[in-house]
Amino acid sequence: MRIEYCIGVDLGSTTTKAVILGADHAVLGRGITNSRSNYVVASQVAMGEALINTRFTRIRNQLGHAGVGPARCDQLLGSFERRFREQQYLCQLATLESTLHGYADRTRQDPAVHRALDAIVARMRSESAGLFAEGAARKSDFFRDLAGSRFHELSEQQKEARFDVLAGLFDKSILDVENSTEAVGTFSEHARAALQAQGTHAPELARAVDAAFGDELVQVQVVGTGYGRQKLPFPEKSIRSEILCHGLGAHAMYPHTRTVLDIGGQDTKAIQVDEQGIVTSFQMNDRCAAGCGRYLGYIADEMNLGLHELGPLAGQATRQVRINSTCTVFAGAELRERLSLGERREDILAGLHRAIVLRAMSLLARSGGVHEQFTFTGGVARNSEAVKALRKLVQENYGERTLNISTESIYTGALGAALFAWRAAERADVPEEVKA
Amino acid sequence: MSNPATAQIHKDASQERQKRMIAEHFHRLAQAPDTGHKCAYTFVPGNLTELLRTFDVLPVLPEINALQSGMRGRSRDYIALAEKLGHSEDVCTYVKCDVGMLHSGNVGPTGERLPRPDLLLLSYTGCFTFMKWFEILAQEYECPVVMLHVPYQGDGRITDAMRRYVVDQLRRKVIPMLEKVSGKAYDEDLLRQHLARSAQAETDLVAVLEAAKHRPSPIDAYFGGVYYIGPIFTAFRGTQDAIEYYRELRAEVEERMRAGKGPVTPEGELEHEKYRVVVEGPPNWTSFRQFWQMFVDEGAVVVASTYTKVGGVYDNGFRHDPARPLETLAEYCMGCYTNLDLPTRVAMLSRYVQEYSADGFLINSVKSCNSFSAGQLMILREVEKRTGRPGGFIESDLVDPRYFSASNIKNRLESYFQMIEQKRSSGAGT
Amino acid sequence: MSANDLLSCGIDVGTSAVKVAVVACPEDGPERLLTTYAERLRRRDPLEVAEACYDAVLAQAGLRRDQLSYVATTGEGEVVGFRTGHFYGMTTHARGGLFLDPEVRAVLDIGALHTRAVLMDERAKVLSYRMTSQCASGSGQFLENICRYLGVTIDEIGPLSRQATAPETCSSICAVLAETDVINMVSRGITVPNILRGIHDSMAGRYQKLLASAGAKGAVLVTGGLANDIGLVAALRDLAPDLDVRVHQLSAHAGAIGAALWGGFRARRLQRRGRVARGGS
Amino acid sequence: MSSSELDRLLADAEHLYRDLTFQSVRDWKRRTGGLAIGYMPVYVPREILHAQGCLPVGVLGGGEDLEIIRGDAFYQSYICHIPRSTIELGLNGALDCLDGMLFPATCDVIRNLSGMWRMQFPDKFVHYLDVPQDFDPQVGGTFYEHELQSIAAALAARGAKPLRDDALAASIAVFDTHRDAVEALYTLRREQPWKVPTHELYLLLRAGMLLPVEEHVPLLRRYRELVLADAARRPMDQARVLLTGSFCEQPPLGMIKTLERAGCYIVDDDFVPVHRWIRGRVARGGAPMRDLVGAFLESGVPSAIRYAEHGGKGDDVVARVRECGAEGVVFCAPSFCDPALLDQPMVVRAIERAGIPWTAFKYSENTGQFQVIREQAGTFADSIKLWSTV
Numbered sequence A: 001m002r003i004e005y006c007i008g009v010d011l012g013s014t015t016t017k018a019v020i021l022g023a024d025h026a027v028l029g030r031g032i033t034n035s036r037s038n039y040v041v042a043s044q045v046a047m048g049e050a051l052i053n054t055r056f057t058r059i060r061n062q063l064g065h066a067g068v069g070p071a072r073c074d075q076l077l078g079s080f081e082r083r084f085r086e087q088q089y090l091c092q093l094a095t096l097e098s099t100l101h102g103y104a105d106r107t108r109q110d111p112a113v114h115r116a117l118d119a120i121v122a123r124m125r126s127e128s129a130g131l132f133a134e135g136a137a138r139k140s141d142f143f144r145d146l147a148g149s150r151f152h153e154l155s156e157q158q159k160e161a162r163f164d165v166l167a168g169l170f171d172k173s174i175l176d177v178e179n180s181t182e183a184v185g186t187f188s189e190h191a192r193a194a195l196q197a198q199g200t201h202a203p204e205l206a207r208a209v210d211a212a213f214g215d216e217l218v219q220v221q222v223v224g225t226g227y228g229r230q231k232l233p234f235p236e237k238s239i240r241s242e243i244l245c246h247g248l249g250a251h252a253m254y255p256h257t258r259t260v261l262d263i264g265g266q267d268t269k270a271i272q273v274d275e276q277g278i279v280t281s282f283q284m285n286d287r288c289a290a291g292c293g294r295y296l297g298y299i300a301d302e303m304n305l306g307l308h309e310l311g312p313l314a315g316q317a318t319r320q321v322r323i324n325s326t327c328t329v330f331a332g333a334e335l336r337e338r339l340s341l342g343e344r345r346e347d348i349l350a351g352l353h354r355a356i357v358l359r360a361m362s363l364l365a366r367s368g369g370v371h372e373q374f375t376f377t378g379g380v381a382r383n384s385e386a387v388k389a390l391r392k393l394v395q396e397n398y399g400e401r402t403l404n405i406s407t408e409s410i411y412t413g414a415l416g417a418a419l420f421a422w423r424a425a426e427r428a429d430v431p432e433e434v435k436a
Numbered sequence B: 001m002s003n004p005a006t007a008q009i010h011k012d013a014s015q016e017r018q019k020r021m022i023a024e025h026f027h028r029l030a031q032a033p034d035t036g037h038k039c040a041y042t043f044v045p046g047n048l049t050e051l052l053r054t055f056d057v058l059p060v061l062p063e064i065n066a067l068q069s070g071m072r073g074r075s076r077d078y079i080a081l082a083e084k085l086g087h088s089e090d091v092c093t094y095v096k097c098d099v100g101m102l103h104s105g106n107v108g109p110t111g112e113r114l115p116r117p118d119l120l121l122l123s124y125t126g127c128f129t130f131m132k133w134f135e136i137l138a139q140e141y142e143c144p145v146v147m148l149h150v151p152y153q154g155d156g157r158i159t160d161a162m163r164r165y166v167v168d169q170l171r172r173k174v175i176p177m178l179e180k181v182s183g184k185a186y187d188e189d190l191l192r193q194h195l196a197r198s199a200q201a202e203t204d205l206v207a208v209l210e211a212a213k214h215r216p217s218p219i220d221a222y223f224g225g226v227y228y229i230g231p232i233f234t235a236f237r238g239t240q241d242a243i244e245y246y247r248e249l250r251a252e253v254e255e256r257m258r259a260g261k262g263p264v265t266p267e268g269e270l271e272h273e274k275y276r277v278v279v280e281g282p283p284n285w286t287s288f289r290q291f292w293q294m295f296v297d298e299g300a301v302v303v304a305s306t307y308t309k310v311g312g313v314y315d316n317g318f319r320h321d322p323a324r325p326l327e328t329l330a331e332y333c334m335g336c337y338t339n340l341d342l343p344t345r346v347a348m349l350s351r352y353v354q355e356y357s358a359d360g361f362l363i364n365s366v367k368s369c370n371s372f373s374a375g376q377l378m379i380l381r382e383v384e385k386r387t388g389r390p391g392g393f394i395e396s397d398l399v400d401p402r403y404f405s406a407s408n409i410k411n412r413l414e415s416y417f418q419m420i421e422q423k424r425s426s427g428a429g430t
Numbered sequence C: 001m002s003a004n005d006l007l008s009c010g011i012d013v014g015t016s017a018v019k020v021a022v023v024a025c026p027e028d029g030p031e032r033l034l035t036t037y038a039e040r041l042r043r044r045d046p047l048e049v050a051e052a053c054y055d056a057v058l059a060q061a062g063l064r065r066d067q068l069s070y071v072a073t074t075g076e077g078e079v080v081g082f083r084t085g086h087f088y089g090m091t092t093h094a095r096g097g098l099f100l101d102p103e104v105r106a107v108l109d110i111g112a113l114h115t116r117a118v119l120m121d122e123r124a125k126v127l128s129y130r131m132t133s134q135c136a137s138g139s140g141q142f143l144e145n146i147c148r149y150l151g152v153t154i155d156e157i158g159p160l161s162r163q164a165t166a167p168e169t170c171s172s173i174c175a176v177l178a179e180t181d182v183i184n185m186v187s188r189g190i191t192v193p194n195i196l197r198g199i200h201d202s203m204a205g206r207y208q209k210l211l212a213s214a215g216a217k218g219a220v221l222v223t224g225g226l227a228n229d230i231g232l233v234a235a236l237r238d239l240a241p242d243l244d245v246r247v248h249q250l251s252a253h254a255g256a257i258g259a260a261l262w263g264g265f266r267a268r269r270l271q272r273r274g275r276v277a278r279g280g281s
Numbered sequence D: 001m002s003s004s005e006l007d008r009l010l011a012d013a014e015h016l017y018r019d020l021t022f023q024s025v026r027d028w029k030r031r032t033g034g035l036a037i038g039y040m041p042v043y044v045p046r047e048i049l050h051a052q053g054c055l056p057v058g059v060l061g062g063g064e065d066l067e068i069i070r071g072d073a074f075y076q077s078y079i080c081h082i083p084r085s086t087i088e089l090g091l092n093g094a095l096d097c098l099d100g101m102l103f104p105a106t107c108d109v110i111r112n113l114s115g116m117w118r119m120q121f122p123d124k125f126v127h128y129l130d131v132p133q134d135f136d137p138q139v140g141g142t143f144y145e146h147e148l149q150s151i152a153a154a155l156a157a158r159g160a161k162p163l164r165d166d167a168l169a170a171s172i173a174v175f176d177t178h179r180d181a182v183e184a185l186y187t188l189r190r191e192q193p194w195k196v197p198t199h200e201l202y203l204l205l206r207a208g209m210l211l212p213v214e215e216h217v218p219l220l221r222r223y224r225e226l227v228l229a230d231a232a233r234r235p236m237d238q239a240r241v242l243l244t245g246s247f248c249e250q251p252p253l254g255m256i257k258t259l260e261r262a263g264c265y266i267v268d269d270d271f272v273p274v275h276r277w278i279r280g281r282v283a284r285g286g287a288p289m290r291d292l293v294g295a296f297l298e299s300g301v302p303s304a305i306r307y308a309e310h311g312g313k314g315d316d317v318v319a320r321v322r323e324c325g326a327e328g329v330v331f332c333a334p335s336f337c338d339p340a341l342l343d344q345p346m347v348v349r350a351i352e353r354a355g356i357p358w359t360a361f362k363y364s365e366n367t368g369q370f371q372v373i374r375e376q377a378g379t380f381a382d383s384i385k386l387w388s389t390v
């Protein structure tokens, strides 16, 4: 089957997102990766992930056609996807392994280091099934984080080589792994391996996978946006301001939204849109990491936590500790100080989340307040504690508001971009559209 | 860009004239120690140029020197020097730029040395920093200082008591001091003649600025505007030169208007006027051209600005009035833009947006200047509310290049113009 | 060690490392540095590390706690329970700096979070100083973050930076977001040495300003952890040719040494006044 | 025991300081039915308000406890903190109890705030109080008198008592006693700084922003008696410093405590300057209004917001240092405060010439991190202590 699609890419400072829309503007696939040193690779990986996700959508459709019930469908696909991810992980791990040894050779490390690396990677490999087992909680979706945290834990435990050396090797190698598109492998490769690994007999799944393979995916138009948009390998007219994309994306998800707050890795945006999704005013803050997602990321690192764990942990707070430092780095130091003075992690974290949200509140105020309905997007919207704090402060200061949050909200900008792509495609006869 | 008058590739006669006027003025200043000309340092907002001329005293305007230093790429070093001398990072960079220049030989914008002041005439309007600035200069120079305190229009109007206060100071403090410094007696008739010439030039200036109501606008009333206000805001108000400059300029602008031409930009003429905007706040001088180019790239023309009113608001009908020489000077001082209260500023901007058929308005908020900046965010919302047109907000600084982030400003401007565009296309299309 | 030597220990509790030093102060004649020791905190409790370091340095010097006349803390050491007294960072770095290099009249202490330029006289009396605040850009932590991203270990920074051929100007000011800048640079194919040197240049620019605004002239000793970074020091030398920028191999310990010396000074005074100070009081 | 009375007194003062709802003002209004008129730093002639039966209420921003949510929507990051917290208080209803606000001519920020206030709170009485920078009684004096009369008239139009000479004379007398009481505490602190820790003195000064003057005077006097009698307050080995620059936006209490803990005795300062704006007494036996104007022109402190020709400012600080026996000067100004920061190099020049050591740092009212300040102040105190005795 021939499927035409448009794709929007949001090259964020932290993560790069891609959304694929079919001709009916329905979402076919989403992809995300962390932004890396090479923007071209980052957007390729994100687009690749979105295409993979599109195939998954197709498989689900095929299963539906084949009369497989939804519950069974979820179960089949769920385990298939976990196996698929595991394959991907193993593939990247293999690249990591050879890169690690390569650097160890180049820096003339002694054999003990190689032995240590072998031991660590072997251990990680053996754990992969568990990592992707049903119901397993993962720290992150990204290889860097998944592999990184485990690698560091294992390096600390092991006796043969110094932690510093191993950590240094990892930091070098992970860059290479991230920056290679090959390291992730291909859909077909992993899909086959995943099918095999799944073991159980599911002929309907195998058939659906085969059918999905047969689809011909045709890209009609692409639009890029985001922090790094100027660096995207796209023609200038295919680039849109991230503010507009966020506005349009939020409008597409929630047609009644009037105020949008986006907290990303490096910047926070407060946007007001009208009933057509057109931005009427906006405010953004940048240049300083305080108050953005990166702040949380930094704190998570300081506490040796994964991003996913921050919110839930803060949720267990019994009170909020006020962290006075505005600077992210100083906040990190203050946090250690507080910890050593016996404050609870949960309480400190709750205070930090509130601090971020407070900053966003002032930006919202600047952009014109919080109107019904209110949509929260960006990576930080995935953080339950940030959401809780925001809900409370909005309620206190602006009264009751419907708060829209979607699990897909991190894709808002990319969705807007994809919609712009369709607009451009549909209006292809109108030349010299909005200049970016 | 070495001199404002050379900024534009295509040079009109008026530009040549302005260039010559400025060069002559600075030359006269450089010669002052030899010719015995007396010089007074004073400020642009609320300047008493006609009065100074009455005593044949030449004005030196530290703000202009500072902005010129910014344009010539010298301000970074000057500011660094001032900070090294203990001036705070947080305060107005004009002051620091001036202090730095002073400690680096006091060479003016044309490369000639500026004379030491014979008088510091602290006639200041609309900003407390001016007062400090001259306190600082008073430490550097052993010369008399005379202060003219101009009360603020806190209620949006000039009361009799305010006018009397300023006139009293002129009569009892400023004039006697000028007599002493210059050795000349006060000649009110001479002052009246200067004032009459001022009024004439002012009328032509207003015609030039209001030409922007035309579509397409023949001028850029911000980036181009700062060149147009040059003579009348500085040393030339009340001179024959100024009269001729403005007459010539007006004729040129009216000709462009008749021909349906757009403004002249550093890249040549702007052919397609895509957006019309009103701008509030001073420009950035260190990247003036780059800043302008960002507007040009978008096809944006500034049709009205408040910055071109800092040295006097004339488009509300005010003219220097030879019949009431001291009162008119008092009213002039009190009427400069930054001496207006915020409700008046909001009303003025809203009026501009409407009268100049602007698509929106932009605020360039400069870190240096509390007088302008404190309250701009509220102005933004109020004007949006009153006009229904979108406002944009960018931040930079006057002469501190550290606070001009090109990528940041470009990002905001782009988003802003795309927003206007999107609004427009959906309004027309769907 | 002579009998009327008075022993004093200085403990510099930093935000990233604890440094300790023991000095012997004779009745008359110059003080002698007996030994130094340091440990990085690595997210451990500073108080515990301080105590461990204290014991370690004593073991290294073959001393018992009760042999010390004064335990002086500096840095964040105000909370250390077994201290005799506390001196503030700039006071101790000046003293330590002067001890390490008697010719200098200024120290530039570059630590993990703050940088301080301190001017002093020939007796280590602090005459003026400037320090960074509120923003961690240009600090040691800033450099560490970047290196983590580049996959370079701290010890490699200096030597790599020295290999730069075309330093790349680093514009970002934020210690956290600078990594985005770095990502940008890497993606533009800029080499690691050029990136590092660019960062060193921009840091050095800040320090030069700090020194200038403090009024430093002549010989300046760099102290604190970043004194070990030869790339940074080289950048500073290039940027401030009018200054004689120096380092000492014990620069990172200057605070601890200074604290120990001031401790000895106070102990001697208290002794003379008949009040004997003791560690642990 | 007296110390518990002292503790209670201080706790009450701290309670007033932290009460962001202005409950005491609300109570006063309920009790008396009078108008409460807020005023921003630095100086307003409270005597006028008092004579018209109004309660002058000092509004000094939101301090360290107020969370700024909407206030930031009004100000860019490079503007000092006090106007945003003041707006926040206005928007969150805390200032509803005020019948009007006076914005004295302090700086461009407060000046512009007056217009913002008028737009934001159109129903309230708002007045920009211009003060002359010309100190000639004939010129500036005439202007100022006119300005004061027009405020009085406007207040009367809002329901305050019309301004009468005898009432004004009486009010001047009350505030003269108040000035004496404040001065007595400053004198005591200068002589025995361990008796009057500055963070306590500060809380008392702040109480005077809210309490009617008739209640504040006895409070100041009682405190003085109590601390004089408190034998537990003993001298420590600390450096004596004069602190200057904090005349408008106020430092957080924690900062004052930090300075003291880092080894400084603050022996003179310019906190809450409205109390000490006029040196000496106002009453001079002339027409009360002329007295008030004359005192402003002749005896106003040479603060940063007042024009001074040829170096008068630095000289004044040097004279104050001598007078209070300070061993050094701490410049402690709000970030982005133009008047304070522009003055600083001029003052530094004078005190350096006089050979007085100094240090400087900035704060904002909600600064919560005092590490840098502690270190700087500590080093400063260290150097004074280590070297003054050698």
Ligand SMILES: Nc1ncnc2c1ncn2[C@@H]1O[C@H](COP(=O)(O)OP(=O)(O)O)[C@@H](O)[C@H]1O
Residues within 6 Å of the ligand: A011, A012, A013, A014, A015, A016, A035, A227, A263, A264, A265, A266, A267, A292, A293, A294, A295, A296, A297, A307, A308, A311, A378, A379, A380, A381, A382, A383, A410
């Ligand atoms: N699963 C998650 N849980 C909590 N926070 C998350 C999660 N995923 C991302 N984040 C937060 O979102 C930020 C990145 O947001 P994103 O919108 O991707 O930024 P950008 O668009 O600038 O790349 C991270 O810094 C992190 O704080």
Ligand SMILES: Nc1ncnc2c1ncn2[C@@H]1O[C@H](COP(=O)(O)OP(=O)(O)O)[C@@H](O)[C@H]1O
Residues within 6 Å of the ligand: C013, C014, C015, C016, C017, C018, C075, C110, C111, C112, C113, C114, C139, C140, C141, C143, C144, C154, C155, C157, C158, C223, C224, C225, C226, C228, C229, C230, C252
């Ligand atoms: N060789 C080196 N090159 C670069 N930085 C270094 C080197 N050695 C130590 N550092 C840096 O020095 C800092 C620690 O300095 P230190 O003076 O101990 O700080 P603190 O006293 O605040 O803990 C750390 O940020 C560390 O990264």
Ligand code: SF4
Residues within 6 Å of the ligand: B063, B092, B093, B094, B095, B126, B127, B128, B129, B130, B338, B368, B369, B370, B371, B372, B398
């Ligand atoms: S603060 Fe503004 S008006 Fe005042 S001197 Fe500076 S730039 Fe000019």
Ligand code: SF4
Residues within 6 Å of the ligand: A287, A288, A289, A290, A326, A327, A328, A329, A330, C134, C135, C136, C137, C173, C174, C175, C176, C177
């Ligand atoms: S304050 Fe901290 S978070 Fe902000 S710019 Fe500076 S280093 Fe970055």
Ligand code: SF4
Residues within 6 Å of the ligand: D080, D081, D082, D083, D106, D107, D108, D109, D110, D248, D249, D334, D336, D337, D338, D339, D340
């Ligand atoms: S703190 Fe300074 S700048 Fe701010 S309002 Fe007060 S006087 Fe003005």
